[in-house]
Amino acid sequence: MEKSESSNKMHRTEAEMRDRISDLPDSLLLHILSFLPAKEAVATSLLSKRWRPLWFSLPTLKLRRQDFQRFTFFHQFVGKILKLVDLKAVKKFVFECEYYKSRDYFRPQKISEWINAVILDKVEHLELNLYLGNNDYELPSNIFTTINIKVLKLSGGVTVGSTLSHVNLGLLQVLHLKLVKFPDFRSLGILLSGCVLLRDLVIRSLQVDGYSPLDIGGLNHLVTAELPHSLIPLRVLSNVTFLRLHTYNFTLGPDIPTFYNLTYLKFQYYPHDWETTLRLLHSCPKLEILVIQILCSQGLEPTADVPQCVSSNLKEFHLGNCCGKIEELKLARYIMKNAMVLRIISISKNSISRVTWKNRILKKIPLCPISSVNCKLLLLNRMTET
Amino acid sequence: MSSSVEAITVLSSDGDEFKITVSAAKLSKPLNWMLEDVCFSDDCDEVPTIEVNSKTLVKVIEYCEKHAPRANSGASDSDAEELKKWDIEFMKMDVKDILFHILMAANYLHMEGLYDLACQTAADLMKGMTVSQIRKIFHIKNDFSSEEQEQLRRQHPGCSFD
Numbered sequence: 001m002e003k004s005e006s007s008n009k010m011h012r013t014e015a016e017m018r019d020r021i022s023d024l025p026d027s028l029l030l031h032i033l034s035f036l037p038a039k040e041a042v043a044t045s046l047l048s049k050r051w052r053p054l055w056f057s058l059p060t061l062k063l064r065r066q067d068f069q070r071f072t073f074f075h076q077f078v079g080k081i082l083k084l085v086d087l088k089a090v091k092k093f094v095f096e097c098e099y100y101k102s103r104d105y106f107r108p109q110k111i112s113e114w115i116n117a118v119i120l121d122k123v124e125h126l127e128l129n130l131y132l133g134n135n136d137y138e139l140p141s142n143i144f145t146t147i148n149i150k151v152l153k154l155s156g157g158v159t160v161g162s163t164l165s166h167v168n169l170g171l172l173q174v175l176h177l178k179l180v181k182f183p184d185f186r187s188l189g190i191l192l193s194g195c196v197l198l199r200d201l202v203i204r205s206l207q208v209d210g211y212s213p214l215d216i217g218g219l220n221h222l223v224t225a226e227l228p229h230s231l232i233p234l235r236v237l238s239n240v241t242f243l244r245l246h247t248y249n250f251t252l253g254p255d256i257p258t259f260y261n262l263t264y265l266k267f268q269y270y271p272h273d274w275e276t277t278l279r280l281l282h283s284c285p286k287l288e289i290l291v292i293q294i295l296c297s298q299g300l301e302p303t304a305d306v307p308q309c310v311s312s313n314l315k316e317f318h319l320g321n322c323c324g325k326i327e328e329l330k331l332a333r334y335i336m337k338n339a340m341v342l343r344i345i346s347i348s349k350n351s352i353s354r355v356t357w358k359n360r361i362l363k364k365i366p367l368c369p370i371s372s373v374n375c376k377l378l379l380l381n382r383m384t385e386t
Numbered sequence: 387m388s389s390s391v392e393a394i395t396v397l398s399s400d401g402d403e404f405k406i407t408v409s410a411a412k413l414s415k416p417l418n419w420m421l422e423d424v425c426f427s428d429d430c431d432e433v434p435t436i437e438v439n440s441k442t443l444v445k446v447i448e449y450c451e452k453h454a455p456r457a458n459s460g461a462s463d464s465d466a467e468e469l470k471k472w473d474i475e476f477m478k479m480d481v482k483d484i485l486f487h488i489l490m491a492a493n494y495l496h497m498e499g500l501y502d503l504a505c506q507t508a509a510d511l512m513k514g515m516t517v518s519q520i521r522k523i524f525h526i527k528n529d530f531s532s533e534e535q536e537q538l539r540r541q542h543p544g545c546s547f548d
Contacts, residue, residue, distance in 0.1 A: 021526065022524075035510070048530070
């Protein structure tokens, strides 16, 4: 008995000690490596002979300044890896250089050379995150005619140098522009009009002189959109399921379309009348999640009118950046009273207020009746990403 | 297949029987094809075998049943958050044994979500580790000769073997 137990144990240890990961097919190992930054993925070539050649065919190249102690090492690594790997295998290219010191300098032509090398060979996902101090990086214009790209994410000091005249991003599904500078509105319009299959659009901190709404049409595939509210006419967005609006001046105009698919809506509340908000809510019959960031609660005066989506659909309501004004309390009460199937209501504080938050929200809200059974109430010190 | 069938029976490579709901089975492309082609009604006595051992199949089915409701209908953000937490807990498993089998099974069953999750888990085990630490975790044998090692050391000055 004892003997068989000990032999079992030995057998087990042997099985445990087996190198199983190296038995996996190349495609699987490469997929594992695609979750690592390029520096670490390349280092796996030192593990054993099995791993030695894999990095030449990495499908993802994630080149990040933060993985290197010194800028010169990063610079050398990028140059070297792009010369050695099989660029035809690269489907996803991520280039991040955020920690800028004045002596750490990339020649813009060098970056463009690298980008051009990868977009030439069928890259599908291109992500550039560049903060180069005062020097904006001007994108090579052929990025906008790269037919294979499905995902394009640009952020940091990236500029579109000259006015765009021709865009051909026929397969692009995801476009994120954060802090990207455009020479004029027309170029942005031309860019968006050229992305006919777009599903996911994010425009945050747009840098462009002057401001005029873009009159574009045809973003029929859009599912998710986050953008300054008056940038694109709302009718262009009427198919979306998920909408985040950054508000500068909330004037919706007379023609609010019906958002038949919309289940998630987030906007910033800036001084305007409650009627405008109501009109918007009346246009979202399927709304399930509503997020309102208070910029100023002036004019927030809920009336007896309750949109159908609030009474019979709304599952989550998040009120952010509150300071404990009476108007915020009224809005929370209005939702708690009228949303019959609410599951979560969260109210979060802005960074400054203390006394009014404590007196109005912390003390009074828990005493307000909630019509929906099984609704969770959360009072938070800071808004979580919703 | 009659639309009234809600769960199907499959055999593991060890010959054990497992039940999996139709909506969960749809997460796997090959299983979905089987659902369309093969008769799964009660009077059909052939039970399809899946080339995955019992211990792994239990986990794979657990994953499918958890993810099926979300895959088949839109779910809210808080559901996605909850699911992410569940995934992390689900992946807390014995690296040397089951993770390897899950990787193979997800690959074989064409389950994109589980495949990504398992690969991500394996990558996370490597993240921030030295070459020798990774070797230890996965029992990878260093089969380079000392000359080859010397040569590699020269080619990769930034990386250490130790």
